[in-house]
Structure formats: C-alpha cells, structure tokens
Amino acid sequence: MENYVNKAVEQFRTILEEQIARQRKMEADKAYTDYKKLDKIIIGVCGGDGIGPIISAESERVLKFILKKEIEAGKVEIRTIEGLTIENRIAHNKAIPDDVLAEIKACNVILKAPTTTLKGGTLESANVAMRRELDLYANVRPVAVPEEDIDWTFFRENTEGEYVLGSRGVEIPDTLAFDFKVTTNEGTKRIARAAFEYAKNNGKTNVAIVTKANIMKKTDGKFSEICHEVAKDYPGIEAEDWYIDIMTANLVNPRMRSKFQVILLPNLYGDIITDEAAQLQGGVGTAGSANLGDVYSMFEAIHGSAPRMIEEGRGMYANPTSMLKASEMLLRHIGFTEYADKLDKALNICTETEKKVTLTGRNDGATCSEFGDYVMETIEKM
Ligand code: IPM
Ligand code: MG
Numbered sequence: 001m002e003n004y005v006n007k008a009v010e011q012f013r014t015i016l017e018e019q020i021a022r023q024r025k026m027e028a029d030k031a032y033t034d035y036k037k038l039d040k041i042i043i044g045v046c047g048g049d050g051i052g053p054i055i056s057a058e059s060e061r062v063l064k065f066i067l068k069k070e071i072e073a074g075k076v077e078i079r080t081i082e083g084l085t086i087e088n089r090i091a092h093n094k095a096i097p098d099d100v101l102a103e104i105k106a107c108n109v110i111l112k113a114p115t116t117t118l119k120g121g122t123l124e125s126a127n128v129a130m131r132r133e134l135d136l137y138a139n140v141r142p143v144a145v146p147e148e149d150i151d152w153t154f155f156r157e158n159t160e161g162e163y164v165l166g167s168r169g170v171e172i173p174d175t176l177a178f179d180f181k182v183t184t185n186e187g188t189k190r191i192a193r194a195a196f197e198y199a200k201n202n203g204k205t206n207v208a209i210v211t212k213a214n215i216m217k218k219t220d221g222k223f224s225e226i227c228h229e230v231a232k233d234y235p236g237i238e239a240e241d242w243y244i245d246i247m248t249a250n251l252v253n254p255r256m257r258s259k260f261q262v263i264l265l266p267n268l269y270g271d272i273i274t275d276e277a278a279q280l281q282g283g284v285g286t287a288g289s290a291n292l293g294d295v296y297s298m299f300e301a302i303h304g305s306a307p308r309m310i311e312e313g314r315g316m317y318a319n320p321t322s323m324l325k326a327s328e329m330l331l332r333h334i335g336f337t338e339y340a341d342k343l344d345k346a347l348n349i350c351t352e353t354e355k356k357v358t359l360t361g362r363n364d365g366a367t368c369s370e371f372g373d374y375v376m377e378t379i380e381k382m
Helices: 002-028 052-066 070-073 086-092 098-105 126-132 186-202 220-233 244-250 267-281 309-313 321-333 337-353 367-379
Strands: 041-046 074-082 108-112 138-145 148-156 169-173 176-178 206-211 238-243 262-265 286-290 297-302
Touching: 002 148, 002 169, 041 052, 041 070, 041 098, 041 186, 052 070, 052 074, 052 108, 052 286, 052 321, 052 337, 070 086, 098 126, 108 126, 108 321, 126 262, 138 186, 148 186, 148 220, 148 267, 186 206, 186 220, 186 262, 186 267, 206 220, 206 267, 238 244, 244 267, 262 267, 286 321, 297 321, 321 337, 337 367
Parallel strands: 041 074, 041 108, 108 297, 148 262, 206 238, 206 262
Antiparallel strands: 138 148, 138 286, 169 176, 286 297
C-alpha cells in the first residue's frame, strides 16, 4: 500500500508541475491566425472511424463544390488526412500518431469526422488530444429551434476541467480510484472572453454561467468567479449564475428555456448538456460543433462514429447533416460568410422545408451521397 501511495504522490507532483507550466504557457502565448491575411487557407479533412470516412468524404465533396473558384485560384487547398483511425492509433499507442499530427498542424483549419473513444485503458480520446495539441479552448455549439423560440449558443471550455487529466487518474487496486479536475485562471479567462465577445458582437444580452460551485468549490468556484470578473468588461450584458442540475431541467422547461442566449460552462457539463440541447433540435445528428483556438480551429459533428451502422452494413445511409453543419461553421469562421449562408439555407431546404430526399439511416431512405447531391443541386439553384 505504501508503495502505491508513494507512487501516487509522486505522480501528483508531476501533474501539478505540468499544469502550472500549462497555465504559464497560456498566459505567455500570443500567437494568432488571421485567416483573412493568409495567402492560402489549408483545410484538412480527417476521416475518423465508423461512419466517419463516409460522412467526411461527402462533406469534402460539398466543400470542394462550394469552394471551386477559390481552389482553382490557389486561395484554398483541401487535404485529406489519413491515419486518424482507431487501428492506427492502437498500433502506435498514441491518441494521434506523430505523422498524422504533423499533417494536421500543417493545415490552418480541420474538418474532423467522429473517432472511436475507448472506455477505460490509457489510450486517450483523439478528440481530447486534438483539442489539447491545437489548443482549441472554445467549443462553440449553437442550437436553434425557431418555433420554440430557442436560440442558444453554448461556450464549452474545451481544454481543461475533467478532461485535461482524464486519462491520468490514479488507482489503488481493490481500494479506490481518483481522477483530477483542473481549472486554471487563464483557461477560464479565455473561454469567458470568447463567450462575452460573442454576446457583444451578436446583440445578446444574457450569459448564463453554469457550474456546480456549491459542491466543486475550488474548480467551479474559480470558474464562476473569473467569468464574473470578465463580465465586468461587458456592461449591458447580464451575467447570471446557474447550477448545472437545474440548468439541465431549465432546458426542457418551456416556460424558462427561451430566455437563455449564451451558455458558458466547464468542459464536462458542456459535453453533457449540449447533447441534451441538440436532442431538442432534432437529435445529435443535426448539430455541428466548432473547436476554436487562437491559431487553429477544428469543426466536427457532435455525435459519435455509429459503429453499429457499419456492423449492420448500413454505412452508406449515414446522415452527413451534422458534418455539413460543421462545414458551414468552418466556412463562416474562415471568412466565407456568403458561402456559409448558402450552405445553411440549402441544409434548411433539404432537411426542413422541401425534403425531396429523406435520410432514414436504412435502405428505405436516401444514401449519404444522394443527400450530398441534393444539397449541391439546391445550392446551384440559388
Ligand atoms: C463531444 C464528444 C467527445 C467529448 C468524446 C467523443 C471524447 O462526446 O465532442 O462532445 O466528450 O468531448
Ligand atoms: Mg459529447
């Protein structure tokens, strides 16, 4: 037992020093990409696992169609990045094998399909690793249900909290297990700033700060406190504290939910509640997610890799809507607002108003590429 305790204490020291160094680095780092100033924007597309390669190939096809002029003029390049698969990751025993990471880092922006995340073990999630390696601290997830007057934008902290050391907990066999949750000053400041800036630039008047600071007193306590400090720079925007449990109820309370606009929260609460929110919009298959950093950005679906669809031979019927939503957010982020608006409009026509083609996930519905064709035809007509 003594041996386990000593090892754990030693590990805690290492972790603590690393996290202090991470916070210092965040404070010092001023690097920034202005997409408008790049001669060429390089978009990398990672296929991932399960239905990932199918829906990302379709999104790549749609992006190439939309950006045809810019690609021909050499202003945009789209690269397909291979190797972000569970087989390759297990073979290298790395969340993102080094050569794949180098290819990713040679791009400016990434469109990433779902990747398999193993339960237990020590192989870290590719998502979590990518968010850390590219320092993508803001996970922005919009959810809208116009007929219910719902228009939410979630700002989920994306690099720390329960995730940063999620694969590095401590276990004493047959006795106990420990995980770590980390909240840093700088890590909180930057996500809070991103949320309040968004609110200011989009005419929002309310930011809900969601924690469980009554229980997670140190980490969530800090999160709430720092968010309120940042809020002082944004007069006219109300900063309200909510606990995650009641917030989860509020989102399904028709008398409450339309009042929320921007929702700012630590990593794990943001993970959970955005699935709930997406479900209200029509399911996790309908939502895209932006992972933003100062240098890189990555866009993805919020759902998983649906291995069951592949096992049952239904991969070709996978729904690419969320990856196309992610592509729309990508276009908007790198400055192609007009194209983003067109894709958004087309998706709305194809999935809501016209629906000439329906996706059911089975052979009684359209295939992923038939849907892609439909989206492109719709854009062509605009
Ligand atoms: C998400 C996903 C990921 C997360 C998983 C796949 C690691 O659920 O993007 O919400 O927990 O962040
Ligand atoms: Mg999730």
